[in-house]
Amino acid sequence: MTIKMKPVDVVLTGVGWTGGILGKELAQAGLKVVGLERGRARDTNPDFLAPWVHDELRYHSRFELMQDLAKETLTFRNSANQVALPMRYLGSFYPGEGLGGAWRVIVLNDDHNTFDGVASALARVIPGVTLDQGYAIANTIHNTGQAIVWSGPREPAEHYWEQLREAGLTMAPLEQG
Numbered sequence: 001m002t003i004k005m006k007p008v009d010v011v012l013t014g015v016g017w018t019g020g021i022l023g024k025e026l027a028q029a030g031l032k033v034v035g036l037e038r039g040r041a042r043d044t045n046p047d048f049l050a051p052w053v054h055d056e057l058r059y060h061s062r063f064e065l066m067q068d069l070a071k072e073t074l075t076f077r078n079s080a081n082q083v084a085l086p087m088r089y090l091g092s093f094y095p096g097e098g099l100g101g102a103w104r105v106i107v108l109n110d111d112h113n114t115f116d117g118v119a120s121a122l123a124r125v126i127p128g129v130t131l132d133q134g135y136a137i138a139n140t141i142h143n144t145g146q147a148i149v150w151s152g153p154r155e156p157a158e159h160y161w162e163q164l165r166e167a168g169l170t171m172a173p174l175e176q177g
Contacts, residue, residue, distance in 0.1 A: 008032040039067070045150050046128065050140045103157035105150040105164065106172035109141050113169060121167035125160055126150050146172060 010026050012019045015035035023033045042048070058064050067074070075084035105126075107118070118141065119134030126149055129137070140147040150160050157174055165171045 005034075008034045010034070011036065043152055045126070045152070048148075049133075049137075050147055051136050103151060103154045104148045104175050105157050105161045106146050106175070107137075107141055107149050107164060108170040108172050109145045110170040115139070115142070117167075118169060121164055121169055122149055125163040125167065 009031040010023075010033045012023050012033065012035045015023055015037055019035060023035050027033045075086050077084045107122075115135060115138045118138040119131055122129050122134035122137055123131045129149070137147050137149055149164070150157065154174075154176075161171055161174055
């Protein structure tokens with residue numbers, strides 16, 4: 001079934017580093033831009049929430065961020081004279097999938113909040129964050145100086161940011177990534 005969308009000025013196929021920069025510049029120039037990306041939508045919470053983003057089994061061994069070749073394969077050839085053969089396993093080439101760009105709620109390290117205060121505020125305000133996860137995030141904030149504690153649409157990001165600020169946490173300005 002064909003779905004007719006509103007017309008736009010520019011359609012970008014792939015919005016990684018180059019496409020993202022190009023899309024931003026074109027949009028700032030007043031053009032209507034749409035970026036197409038393969039794969040499912042991804043979000044910082046839960047896909048990249050620290051410290052679970054460092055899950056070697058999930059990402060290195062099971063290739064969770066990579067294209068699933070059992071569902072959608074790639075074809076490859078070294079020259080125009082070869083037959084394009086499907087890739088059946090990932091060798092040194094890992095085609096990724098998914099798209100970012102959500103609003104980020106970032107908590108900064110400071111010298112007046114306790115681990116208990118940070119962990120309980122995160123567990124109280126951010127959906128899906130348990131007290132144990134709040135402590136793990138507080139540890140990340142302490143060790144690295146900051147942590148992205150939630151990302152997604154702008155309206156809930158603003159709401160969570162405000163609630164965490166009211167709880168006394170030191171907040172970085174909202175940013176879109």
